[in-house]
Amino acid sequence: MEHKEILEVQGLHKHFAGREQPAVENLDLQLTSGEIYALVGESGCGKTTALRMIAGLLTPDEGNIRIRDREVYSGDSMIPCEQRKVGMVFQNASLFPHLSLEKNVMFGLKGPGRAKRARAQLFLEQVGLAELGKAYPHELSGGQQQRVALARALALEPDLILLDEPFSNLDIRIKTKVIEQVRTILTQVDTTALLVTHDINEAYHLADRIGVMRAGSLIQQGNPAELYHSPADSYVADFLGTANEFELEELQAIFSTLPTHPYGAVDTPESGTQVILRPEDIELVPLSQAQPTSGESVGGRIEGVTFLGNRREYLVKVGSVKMRVSTPSHYEIPTGSWVQLTLKPEVHQHLLRRVV
Amino acid sequence: MRIFLRLFMTFLITLTVSVTLSAGGQSEADSDGNSGSGNAGEVNVYSHRHYEIDKQLFTEFTAQTGIKVNVVNADSDELIQRLKTEGELSPADLLITADVARLVRAQEEGLLQAIENETLKERIPAYLRSPDGYWFGMTKRARIIVYHTDRVDPQQLSTYEELTSEKWNGKIAIRSSANIYNQSLLASLIANLGADQAEEWAKGIVQNMARSPQGNDRDQMKAVAAGQADIAVVNTYYVGRMFNSDDPDEVEVAQQMGVFFPNQKGRGSHINISGGGVTAHAPHRANAEKLLEFLTSDTSQRLFAQANYEYPVVPGVSEAEIVKSWGEFKEDRLNLSELGKFNSQAVRIF
Amino acid sequence: MSNRRVWLLILILLTLLFLLPFAALLSGVFSSSDSWGHLSSTVLPRYIGSSLFLLLFFLFGVYSLGTVTAWIMTRYSFPMKPIFEVALIFPHAVPIYISAFAYRGLFNYGGLLHPLMPDFSGPWAAVFLFIFGLYTYVYLAARAMLATFGGQFIDTAIMLGKSEWALFRRVALPLMRPAAVGGAVLAGVEVLNEYGALKYLGVESFTTGIFRAWFSLGDITAAIRLSLLLLLTVGILLAAEKLQRGKAGFVSSGRNPSPVVPLKIRGVKGALITAVLLLPVTFGFFIPLLQLLLWTVDAPLLQQWTELAVITADTLVLTLSASFAAVSIALLLGFIPLLFNGGVTGSLASLPSLGYAVPGAVIAMGVMRLSISADLAINHLFNPLISPLRGEPLGLIFSGSLIVLAGAYLIRFIAVSFKPIASAYTSIGGVYVDSAATMGRGPVHSFFKIYLPLMKRASLFAGILFFLDAIRTLPLTMILRPFNYDTLATVTYELASDERLKEAAPFGLILVALGVGVTIITMMLSKGKRKVIQGA
Numbered sequence A: 001m002e003h004k005e006i007l008e009v010q011g012l013h014k015h016f017a018g019r020e021q022p023a024v025e026n027l028d029l030q031l032t033s034g035e036i037y038a039l040v041g042e043s044g045c046g047k048t049t050a051l052r053m054i055a056g057l058l059t060p061d062e063g064n065i066r067i068r069d070r071e072v073y074s075g076d077s078m079i080p081c082e083q084r085k086v087g088m089v090f091q092n093a094s095l096f097p098h099l100s101l102e103k104n105v106m107f108g109l110k111g112p113g114r115a116k117r118a119r120a121q122l123f124l125e126q127v128g129l130a131e132l133g134k135a136y137p138h139e140l141s142g143g144q145q146q147r148v149a150l151a152r153a154l155a156l157e158p159d160l161i162l163l164d165e166p167f168s169n170l171d172i173r174i175k176t177k178v179i180e181q182v183r184t185i186l187t188q189v190d191t192t193a194l195l196v197t198h199d200i201n202e203a204y205h206l207a208d209r210i211g212v213m214r215a216g217s218l219i220q221q222g223n224p225a226e227l228y229h230s231p232a233d234s235y236v237a238d239f240l241g242t243a244n245e246f247e248l249e250e251l252q253a254i255f256s257t258l259p260t261h262p263y264g265a266v267d268t269p270e271s272g273t274q275v276i277l278r279p280e281d282i283e284l285v286p287l288s289q290a291q292p293t294s295g296e297s298v299g300g301r302i303e304g305v306t307f308l309g310n311r312r313e314y315l316v317k318v319g320s321v322k323m324r325v326s327t328p329s330h331y332e333i334p335t336g337s338w339v340q341l342t343l344k345p346e347v348h349q350h351l352l353r354r355v356v
Numbered sequence B: 001m002r003i004f005l006r007l008f009m010t011f012l013i014t015l016t017v018s019v020t021l022s023a024g025g026q027s028e029a030d031s032d033g034n035s036g037s038g039n040a041g042e043v044n045v046y047s048h049r050h051y052e053i054d055k056q057l058f059t060e061f062t063a064q065t066g067i068k069v070n071v072v073n074a075d076s077d078e079l080i081q082r083l084k085t086e087g088e089l090s091p092a093d094l095l096i097t098a099d100v101a102r103l104v105r106a107q108e109e110g111l112l113q114a115i116e117n118e119t120l121k122e123r124i125p126a127y128l129r130s131p132d133g134y135w136f137g138m139t140k141r142a143r144i145i146v147y148h149t150d151r152v153d154p155q156q157l158s159t160y161e162e163l164t165s166e167k168w169n170g171k172i173a174i175r176s177s178a179n180i181y182n183q184s185l186l187a188s189l190i191a192n193l194g195a196d197q198a199e200e201w202a203k204g205i206v207q208n209m210a211r212s213p214q215g216n217d218r219d220q221m222k223a224v225a226a227g228q229a230d231i232a233v234v235n236t237y238y239v240g241r242m243f244n245s246d247d248p249d250e251v252e253v254a255q256q257m258g259v260f261f262p263n264q265k266g267r268g269s270h271i272n273i274s275g276g277g278v279t280a281h282a283p284h285r286a287n288a289e290k291l292l293e294f295l296t297s298d299t300s301q302r303l304f305a306q307a308n309y310e311y312p313v314v315p316g317v318s319e320a321e322i323v324k325s326w327g328e329f330k331e332d333r334l335n336l337s338e339l340g341k342f343n344s345q346a347v348r349i350f
Numbered sequence C: 001m002s003n004r005r006v007w008l009l010i011l012i013l014l015t016l017l018f019l020l021p022f023a024a025l026l027s028g029v030f031s032s033s034d035s036w037g038h039l040s041s042t043v044l045p046r047y048i049g050s051s052l053f054l055l056l057f058f059l060f061g062v063y064s065l066g067t068v069t070a071w072i073m074t075r076y077s078f079p080m081k082p083i084f085e086v087a088l089i090f091p092h093a094v095p096i097y098i099s100a101f102a103y104r105g106l107f108n109y110g111g112l113l114h115p116l117m118p119d120f121s122g123p124w125a126a127v128f129l130f131i132f133g134l135y136t137y138v139y140l141a142a143r144a145m146l147a148t149f150g151g152q153f154i155d156t157a158i159m160l161g162k163s164e165w166a167l168f169r170r171v172a173l174p175l176m177r178p179a180a181v182g183g184a185v186l187a188g189v190e191v192l193n194e195y196g197a198l199k200y201l202g203v204e205s206f207t208t209g210i211f212r213a214w215f216s217l218g219d220i221t222a223a224i225r226l227s228l229l230l231l232l233t234v235g236i237l238l239a240a241e242k243l244q245r246g247k248a249g250f251v252s253s254g255r256n257p258s259p260v261v262p263l264k265i266r267g268v269k270g271a272l273i274t275a276v277l278l279l280p281v282t283f284g285f286f287i288p289l290l291q292l293l294l295w296t297v298d299a300p301l302l303q304q305w306t307e308l309a310v311i312t313a314d315t316l317v318l319t320l321s322a323s324f325a326a327v328s329i330a331l332l333l334g335f336i337p338l339l340f341n342g343g344v345t346g347s348l349a350s351l352p353s354l355g356y357a358v359p360g361a362v363i364a365m366g367v368m369r370l371s372i373s374a375d376l377a378i379n380h381l382f383n384p385l386i387s388p389l390r391g392e393p394l395g396l397i398f399s400g401s402l403i404v405l406a407g408a409y410l411i412r413f414i415a416v417s418f419k420p421i422a423s424a425y426t427s428i429g430g431v432y433v434d435s436a437a438t439m440g441r442g443p444v445h446s447f448f449k450i451y452l453p454l455m456k457r458a459s460l461f462a463g464i465l466f467f468l469d470a471i472r473t474l475p476l477t478m479i480l481r482p483f484n485y486d487t488l489a490t491v492t493y494e495l496a497s498d499e500r501l502k503e504a505a506p507f508g509l510i511l512v513a514l515g516v517g518v519t520i521i522t523m524m525l526s527k528g529k530r531k532v533i534q535g536a
Helices: A047-055 A101-106 A113-126 A142-154 A172-189 A200-206 A224-229 A234-240 A248-254 A347-354 B002-035 B052-065 B076-089 B100-108 B118-123 B180-193 B195-208 B217-225 B236-243 B248-255 B285-295 B298-308 B321-325 B337-341 B343-349 C002-026 C036-075 C081-087 C096-107 C122-149 C151-159 C164-193 C196-201 C206-216 C220-252 C267-298 C303-339 C344-357 C360-390 C402-428 C431-437 C443-454 C456-471 C475-480 C488-497 C501-535
Strands: A005-014 A024-032 A036-040 A062-067 A070-074 A086-089 A160-164 A192-197 A209-214 A217-222 A244-247 A274-277 A282-286 A297-307 A311-318 A321-328 A338-343 B042-047 B068-073 B094-097 B136-148 B231-235 B257-260 B271-278
Touching (some): A005 A047, A005 A192, A024 A036, A024 A047, A024 A192, A024 A217, A036 A047, A047 A086, A047 C431, A113 A142, A113 A172, A142 A172, A172 A200, A192 A200, A217 A234, A282 A321, A311 A338, B100 B180, B100 B271, B100 B343, B136 B298, B180 B231, B217 B231, B217 B248, B236 B248, B248 B257, B271 B285, B285 B298, C002 C344, C036 C122, C036 C164, C081 C267, C122 C164, C122 C267, C164 C206, C196 C206, C206 C360, C267 C501, C303 C344, C303 C443, C303 C456, C303 C488, C303 C501, C360 C402, C360 C475, C431 C443, C443 C456, C456 C501
Parallel strands (some): A036 A192, B042 B068
Antiparallel strands (some): A005 A062, A062 A070, A209 A217, A244 A274, B094 B271, B136 B231, B136 B257, B136 B271
């Protein structure tokens, strides 16, 4: 399959009147065919503004937007939303409440009624709701509504599907399931999709690639693992998951085996450099079961614990610093116990990149 | 959705029909005005008089002449403003008011035109029409004093001026000064006695009022019957109408009233007319004149007199029985246009 | 986006159209006035004094009556409650000028209640009529507020051992205040704008003053100045209301609805409550209705029936068409801001609603000036071409036509239909416009296919409210109506002010009956609405 560019955004800029900061600043994005990309960030970071500009619901101040081979926005020309061939699923599904599901899906279609109906049926089938065509939106669960909204968008065979926080109103219980269904559907029809969300877990579940936005700018993008293990800064690190943050010297003082010039890097990192350790990067063993210590291990005292179902996260005090360390969930160590911490070997491979 | 479309269509149709009707009505009027074919056209009347008898007479006029009479009924002040605003485009042909002052005002504002009509001149006495033919009286009424026959000795009554004397303190019922009839009465006092004395008089009347002014003349008589006041200042035809009312209560009220014509030993009782004038830009001037002639015919005059208990303006036409029973009286022969002249002064005094 | 500019243009043009008559009036403020000096030194203080008197006692009375009835209807359940549910709104269906003449007839010589009190007129009578005719403004607003948010507060206070009186005074009254004040202010605007009843009762006010200056003194400039003064007063009232509401909104915005569970009352207390509620229904509705019925039965009718039918039909055609136009325009006005995410367009769309604060006579004045200017312009432009063909000039086209009368209704009352429609738009939001756009459908499509069907109920509601206000409007109709044209309101008023009460009664009765019918429909509609929301 060719990896053709579907969406190309260059230098997108939007500054709302009366605001101090621009909402979106010099944003560049590329999505290739079939790719699912998640734009994540806190609310107010500009991700929805960016999405609305791509959709054509909002006029940018500057920049270029190309969808497939068409320039839909440049400084002097603008193709209106209606003609961009983008589909969009909104936060609250925005199914038309007075129309049956079938009619909802038919809404944007053109051509004779029978053809439209058949096509609507086809796409309702695609999202697994074939038998509900005559039902009305209020009879559906939130997840079903979002699937209909997706069917409605897909039925128009858009070049690009825009997903604006479509899962944020769903119950936690069903959220993952719905996301997975959506991912399956998107993959099946081989659509390019751009998701906007504040919830990194949605991005993990759905996206091939993630971009993190902050205060209007895209600060890092890449595949999920890359971002998780090699965040560009402590903000990204924190956004993608729990992170222990140290100064490099601090960490070296704790784990004495860490060489001062450790990672095969060419240059010695400057002093004051930040380093990040994920909770699962560290192995935790009660002192009673501890192996004879090498220089890689260090002792610490448990200050607190959070049970998270599939794991436990211990807050451990080592000397003057505290760090979060995760263990399998059956590990039960009383608070106040002394434990031995060891840096996992694979961590060394990441550490260099992890330097902020 | 479909319901909405249908509603929308209904609305459009209604709109179209009403536009067509109103436009049709106008164009019909326009073409009739000058075609002179079998259909004799129409005449547009702005009238303050909203009496049943007027409607009947208009119908009768149409039956006789084929000229359709279109009427807008409203307060004469409003009609004058409307005429003024409409200016040269006004569709009105005839302005009918219930008071001479309004006719004079319309004349002064340039809203009426002078008519040379021999029939009208001949039938209506000179003091009841404008010397230059701007307006013509249609009916005549006197503003008089009624008293409760049990409580008041008519010997005590004499003139309008005398109503301000101490003895009537808290005894007089009279309608609001905003009313034209009272304004014209005051105007006649200004004309006869001068502004200063008239102002004194107005103050004296306010002092002697039995209650704050309210309602129309009929109400004043009811107040007298109810014992709230002893005497009231009213127009003659109100007494006649109440006397002949379908409502037994009103008849009962009227039966307790005595009619007194003031100033009989001096200048006579204050009279006023209701009348009409042809408007300055009348599109159907000839028809308007015809209508005026019709309204001053003996038959019409008699009907006015019989149905509405007004005095005919045409000499020799007989009054209604009840009106006749009050007897002849001396009229204040002040030229009625004087009332108009002093109207705005009167309004300010009140 | 360029097609959105077209929408913006439509919005601006519509708004301008609504404001044009006011501009036509304003142009006359600065011309010289003969009688202004006289007016401002002598009668103006009187008008102000009288209007303030009315307003002060009215506001006090209407506030008390409205909040007490709202409290009783929310807090208690008693055997007759379902009846009062409807009956308490009925007084709203009786135009004030109609109850004015009914009461006067009642107390006049020969009237049923004449022996009790020989006279019914003056400012106190007016205050009485206004309170019992307009308390529904306060009652409905206060009740909605209390019933939605009062539950937890009342429960808390009960647990703290407060008496019923304390509950009302310390809990319910403060909670109802913003809504009640809002309702009272709207009712106050009605009082300031009333003409017919006040003239009939012999009470001077601003509005009668405007009429006097314009018509009796023929001084349009003075009339316009008076109207502006009145507008200013109304503006201050509304601004003050907005200010207090702003504070209240801050308090109640984050509050969760907490409905009041009514307390069952039987026996003596129940009878007492019923008696209290009977007062406004009796004074505001049954007494005038009974009087009208008595007169109607007694009236020398026969020949009047056809007239009655014709005038009723005329009135209905005019008012219904105007209502339909009002709803259509309100739908459009409310829709356009959705395309622009509100902001300036939102304020622009609500500008036409200003007409609600302007007395009917003032609007009539502006509309007449405007239509005459339009006619003059058309005549000057086209007469040279058309006159030779037609043999005479075009003459009046707009002036004195039903279209202009209906237009004046729109200007005066568009706010009434705009309000429910705008709030329905707000609750639906603009998301469907966006969502349709991403499906390749423009605003026109989403207006007709999505919003119109969704606005059905709100539109019907808006139409009904407009209808109720327009059908009874008096001075405006009297000034602008065409030849040979009467509405129920004008006939009723004219006959009544000529003291031909028995003849006036059937016309007034139909007006009241229409009002009652419409009120019942409205009640049923808003009931249904509640059910739908609960079901959703």
